[in-house]
Amino acid sequence: MAKNDQINDSILRELSRDGRISNLDLAERVGLSPSACLRRVQELERRGVISGYRAVLDRGKRGIGFVAYVTVGLNQHTKAAQEAFEQAISRAPEVIECHNITGAVEYLLRVEATDLVAYKTFHTDVLGILPQVHSITSYVVMGSPKDERS
Numbered sequence: 001m002a003k004n005d006q007i008n009d010s011i012l013r014e015l016s017r018d019g020r021i022s023n024l025d026l027a028e029r030v031g032l033s034p035s036a037c038l039r040r041v042q043e044l045e046r047r048g049v050i051s052g053y054r055a056v057l058d059r060g061k062r063g064i065g066f067v068a069y070v071t072v073g074l075n076q077h078t079k080a081a082q083e084a085f086e087q088a089i090s091r092a093p094e095v096i097e098c099h100n101i102t103g104a105v106e107y108l109l110r111v112e113a114t115d116l117v118a119y120k121t122f123h124t125d126v127l128g129i130l131p132q133v134h135s136i137t138s139y140v141v142m143g144s145p146k147d148e149r150s
Helices: 006-017 023-030 034-046 079-090 116-127
Strands: 066-074 095-100 107-113 133-140
Touching (some): 066 116, 079 095, 079 107, 107 116
């Protein structure tokens, strides 16, 4: 089986839209027999191209009404400072994503909270007390016309 071909790309696209699709429906959508489709999906899983399946959660129904992307600059550019920051952030349930990036700052966070008051508490009592943090800039999400994360 080809590592990256159009059929595998179609399978991955369909599974990313609906990870619970039946093999029969998936096979029909990508133009394969059910057995050939299942073999390809299993091979993609075995190779780690498909690393898992997740539920897409409704933030509003979970009480999450506030989302922000936050850039964080560190006061020291050392491995120890980065490790300490990453360890602290790993314990913060409000941080849904943490990315070490290039540019003027070291980190980009996706933060979800119930509301602005809860975000302010996170900003002040979690980020604001970390000794490694030099700068914090918040970008409040007003809408997400395209969001393909699962």
